[in-house]
Amino acid sequence: MLEKPIITAQEAAEKVKDGCTLMSGGFMGCGAAHTIIQALKAKGLKDVSLISTDTAMHDLKTGKVTGIGHLVVDRCFRKITASHIGLNQETQRQMNAGETEVELVPQGTLAERIRAAGNGLGGFLTPTGIGTEVQEGKQILNVNGRDYLLELPLKADVAIVKAKKADKAGNLIYAGTARNFNPMMATAADLVIAEAEEIVEVGELDPNHVHTPSIFVDFLVKAERLEM
Amino acid sequence: MLEKPIITAQEAAEKVKDGCTLMSGGFMGCGAAHTIIQALKAKGLKDVSLISTDTAMHDLKTGKVTGIGHLVVDRCFRKITASHIGLNQETQRQMNAGETEVELVPQGTLAERIRAAGNGLGGFLTPTGIGTEVQEGKQILNVNGRDYLLELPLKADVAIVKAKKADKAGNLIYAGTARNFNPMMATAADLVIAEAEEIVEVGELDPNHVHTPSIFVDFLVKAERLEM
Amino acid sequence: MEYAPNKDVIVKRIARIFHSGDVVNLGIGLPTQVVNHVPEGVVIILQSENGLMGLGPAPEKGCEDWDNVNAGGSPITVQPGGCFFDSATSFGIIRGGHVDYTVLGVLEVDQEGNLANYKVPGKMVPGMGGAMDLTTGARTVICSTLHFEPSGKSRLKRRCTLPLTAAKEVDLVVTDLGLFQVKDGHFVLAECFAPYTPEWVKEKTDADVVIAPDCKIVNLD
Amino acid sequence: MEYAPNKDVIVKRIARIFHSGDVVNLGIGLPTQVVNHVPEGVVIILQSENGLMGLGPAPEKGCEDWDNVNAGGSPITVQPGGCFFDSATSFGIIRGGHVDYTVLGVLEVDQEGNLANYKVPGKMVPGMGGAMDLTTGARTVICSTLHFEPSGKSRLKRRCTLPLTAAKEVDLVVTDLGLFQVKDGHFVLAECFAPYTPEWVKEKTDADVVIAPDCKIVNLD
Numbered sequence: 047m048l049e050k051p052i053i054t055a056q057e058a059a060e061k062v063k064d065g066c067t068l069m070s071g072g073f074m075g076c077g078a079a080h081t082i083i084q085a086l087k088a089k090g091l092k093d094v095s096l097i098s099t100d101t102a103m104h105d106l107k108t109g110k111v112t113g114i115g116h117l118v119v120d121r122c123f124r125k126i127t128a129s130h131i132g133l134n135q136e137t138q139r140q141m142n143a144g145e146t147e148v149e150l151v152p153q154g155t156l157a158e159r160i161r162a163a164g165n166g167l168g169g170f171l172t173p174t175g176i177g178t179e180v181q182e183g184k185q186i187l188n189v190n191g192r193d194y195l196l197e198l199p200l201k202a203d204v205a206i207v208k209a210k211k212a213d214k215a216g217n218l219i220y221a222g223t224a225r226n227f228n229p230m231m232a233t234a235a236d237l238v239i240a241e242a243e244e245i246v247e248v249g250e251l252d253p254n255h256v257h258t259p260s261i262f263v264d265f266l267v268k269a270e271r272l273e274m
Numbered sequence: 275m276l277e278k279p280i281i282t283a284q285e286a287a288e289k290v291k292d293g294c295t296l297m298s299g300g301f302m303g304c305g306a307a308h309t310i311i312q313a314l315k316a317k318g319l320k321d322v323s324l325i326s327t328d329t330a331m332h333d334l335k336t337g338k339v340t341g342i343g344h345l346v347v348d349r350c351f352r353k354i355t356a357s358h359i360g361l362n363q364e365t366q367r368q369m370n371a372g373e374t375e376v377e378l379v380p381q382g383t384l385a386e387r388i389r390a391a392g393n394g395l396g397g398f399l400t401p402t403g404i405g406t407e408v409q410e411g412k413q414i415l416n417v418n419g420r421d422y423l424l425e426l427p428l429k430a431d432v433a434i435v436k437a438k439k440a441d442k443a444g445n446l447i448y449a450g451t452a453r454n455f456n457p458m459m460a461t462a463a464d465l466v467i468a469e470a471e472e473i474v475e476v477g478e479l480d481p482n483h484v485h486t487p488s489i490f491v492d493f494l495v496k497a498e499r500l501e502m
Numbered sequence: 503m504e505y506a507p508n509k510d511v512i513v514k515r516i517a518r519i520f521h522s523g524d525v526v527n528l529g530i531g532l533p534t535q536v537v538n539h540v541p542e543g544v545v546i547i548l549q550s551e552n553g554l555m556g557l558g559p560a561p562e563k564g565c566e567d568w569d570n571v572n573a574g575g576s577p578i579t580v581q582p583g584g585c586f587f588d589s590a591t592s593f594g595i596i597r598g599g600h601v602d603y604t605v606l607g608v609l610e611v612d613q614e615g616n617l618a619n620y621k622v623p624g625k626m627v628p629g630m631g632g633a634m635d636l637t638t639g640a641r642t643v644i645c646s647t648l649h650f651e652p653s654g655k656s657r658l659k660r661r662c663t664l665p666l667t668a669a670k671e672v673d674l675v676v677t678d679l680g681l682f683q684v685k686d687g688h689f690v691l692a693e694c695f696a697p698y699t700p701e702w703v704k705e706k707t708d709a710d711v712v713i714a715p716d717c718k719i720v721n722l723d
Numbered sequence: 724m725e726y727a728p729n730k731d732v733i734v735k736r737i738a739r740i741f742h743s744g745d746v747v748n749l750g751i752g753l754p755t756q757v758v759n760h761v762p763e764g765v766v767i768i769l770q771s772e773n774g775l776m777g778l779g780p781a782p783e784k785g786c787e788d789w790d791n792v793n794a795g796g797s798p799i800t801v802q803p804g805g806c807f808f809d810s811a812t813s814f815g816i817i818r819g820g821h822v823d824y825t826v827l828g829v830l831e832v833d834q835e836g837n838l839a840n841y842k843v844p845g846k847m848v849p850g851m852g853g854a855m856d857l858t859t860g861a862r863t864v865i866c867s868t869l870h871f872e873p874s875g876k877s878r879l880k881r882r883c884t885l886p887l888t889a890a891k892e893v894d895l896v897v898t899d900l901g902l903f904q905v906k907d908g909h910f911v912l913a914e915c916f917a918p919y920t921p922e923w924v925k926e927k928t929d930a931d932v933v934i935a936p937d938c939k940i941v942n943l944d
């Protein structure tokens with residue numbers, strides 16, 4: 047199995063271009079690629095369209111910021127597609143002020159839309175959102191007497207994901223709830239950069255326990271920052 | 275975590291009723307619940323609608339039969355939904371003679387239809403089958419300029435799946451390519467019976483490596499027959 | 503009759519709904535406390551929508567593993583026999599009807615079974631998170647709420663005015679006054695919590711309440 | 724010119740198409756043999772649609788692990804760095820465009836890029852297995868076939884008459900006469916395999932063949 051280039055977080059950040067669509071794994075900061083996020087912050091990023099389950103945390107009172115919230119505070123995003131922004135007061139402020147476009151998507155629908163893009167599906171029918179604002183502008187199909195929304199795939203130019211362990215071929219294993227959106231995102235972007243706490247030799251991972259097959263990963267980064 | 279009843283293959287077979295819809299994991303016999311299949315054969319089963327990726331093997335010349343093929347030979351099925359029956363000459367004979375209804379489904383579509391049923395989706399759009407006989411009678415939707423077939427969920431009354439290891443709570447870990455259709459089938463049937471080569475105490479499996487969460491499994495059977 | 507808000511009776515009553523083996527998802531806030539009141543001998547399985555079956559209690563201080571958090575981002579532990587999965591699988595479990603109960607907070611809930619709990623336009627727009635999938639997918643949707651807003655208005659309505667989280671999905675509403683079933687376009691008061699009386703509850707609720715013929719007075723203290 | 728069937732040149736030529744890192748799915752039968760001719764130094768990754776990335780060679784006799792089989796049900800080994808997944812994931816990989824090349828056998832293939840290889844109505848109905856997903860999903864679809872049927876008829880057609888496996892999905896056809904691209908409703912002969920000549924190939928093929936201006940004569944022996 048060919049090995050994937052191991053690059054620095056700075057080199058990874060250079061691959062994320064202004065104006066691109068970026069997927070970032072993580073749930074309230076848990077399972078986010080913190081090292082790469084800090085490099086993106088240092089580099090300065092503009093006009094990016096973010097897809098993430100949430101925008102992690104930003105507490106205006108304490109000033110505490112976690113995960114992808116660091117890039118929200120730096121105004122890196124022109125658009126944010128997420129299921130929850132409730133713990134990031136800056137995201138809410140930017141949305142209410144009309145500074146940043148925010149599209150709210152039910153969390154299960156978001157996960158499935160990303161999976162659909164990675165899996166070559168043209169869309170799927172979900173009952174979630176029927177009878178709510180979420181159905182606005184969407185096609186409703188009735189199957190066997192029940193109404194469903196047609197939801198469409200969601201893909202990105204770049205995905206940054208975070209694993210516990212990688213092998214040099216790019217196989218990934220996640221730990222605990224830090225798995226969350228990472229596996230789907232790794233399938234749905236043209237360029238996938240995986241940050242891993244540990245990078246082992248090819249052949250050291252049990253092939254039954256790999257969560258993300260190597261073929262999805264383009265570059266590896268060694269994690270240096272683990273805190274949220 | 276509550277433990278699931280460990281029953282004999284004979285008790286498992288009693289739970290599969292004549293006339294029901296049955297899902298059976300396995301790919302050409304690899305990863306099929308051979309112990310339960312033999313108990314079903316011994317019991318005699320009638321009028322069942324089978325969902326399986328294939329009907330394993332039956333060679334008219336050598337008489338060799340594998341996996342679910344044993345039940346095909348015994349004429350247990352009124353209908354078979356599968357992607358491939360090429361290595362079971364008896365299935366083909368029954369189909370051509372009009373004795374058994376056979377519905378052929380592309381393998382990826384079959385896997386996704388079962389997943390859709392287990393995941394509460396009303397259907398999905400796939401490009402597979404466009405322009406072929408598979409599209410007959412199905413709705414075609416155009417999304418962003420590409421045609422897709424709307425494929426619908428597929429569920430069953432009972433699923434028999436085969437794992438390498440189970441814990442007593444019902445968590446399952448599969449081995450190698452014996453995983454195949456088992457994880458999806460475990461989500462898509464009202465009653466799920468899992469045959470496992472090894473049944474360990476609750477807490478002995480690494481929660482990061484479980485392939486099928488315990489909540490999907492109703493009964494456990496200790497595997498006694500491993501050959502295909 | 504004087505009203506004093508009492509969150510304890512809400513979580514105590516909900517905790518008695520479950521049977522051993524039930525798969526339960528508890529929302530952030532009040533619903534989370536339900537777990538502390540599940541009767542001894544009843545073993546439920548807690549699902550956390552961020553990717554976990556078998557949620558255990560919070561770790562002791564200093565023992566946090568930041569790879570293991572709940573849907574609110576707080577550190578948790580895992581029960582023996584628990585397991586992890588990705589978010590697509592997690593919501594497949596939810597949407598697919600494999601979660602028996604979801605317990606959620608309320609801004610408004612109405613007699614048609616509509617729930618609003620994720621958005622006050624222009625004021626508070628946290629996003630729906632997993633709530634829309636949970637209300638659509640869980641077999642039984644339980645709303646937990648103080649009966650009255652701070653202003654004194656009933657949170658049980660004839661018709662929600664806020665954007666809906668779910669349309670016609672609510673099965674049960676448990677407040678500090680009683681347990682209500684949503685049925686045929688009205689609330690059925692199945693249990694009234696002492697010291698209140700069914701008639702008083704009906705009078706104070708700004709929705710159509712039918713007192714069940716077998717309505718019980720329950721003391722949860 | 725006399726024709727002698729030669730499967731070797733087909734698999735030899737296909738094996739030279741790949742670059743290191745390519746993800747390749749080889750169909751049962753003739754395509755399987757392609758792997759034996761991949762040039763030294765080129766490291767491809769073989770996908771097996773029954774749930775494996777990193778298919779290795781067959782095990783030695785007596786070392787079979789019957790949990791590890793290929794899509795034909797025969798025992799296989801796994802390359803270091805390989806991994807297993809379920810069938811939904813496997814076909815997600817295929818349908819999602821993550822397989823660079825699929826190599827399939829042929830009953831008929833036509834100049835519109837249609838392929839028929841899974842069914843002869845009334846005679847042979849093995850089922851499509853994974854072939855429809857593979858032809859739809861793989862980035863490049865390569866058909867491998869002897870140029871002529873045993874009867875002497877060309878397998879390259881103006882229009883398939885058998886039920887289609889895939890409509891307009893075929894990119895390349897490699898026969899024992901040459902390498903054809905499917906383009907704008909005809910076959911473009913990009914390479915002609917010695918000892919045949921482009922004109923002879925064109926004449927013997929029952930379809931519209933355009934000889935590429937830069938058509939090369941290739942010797943694969």
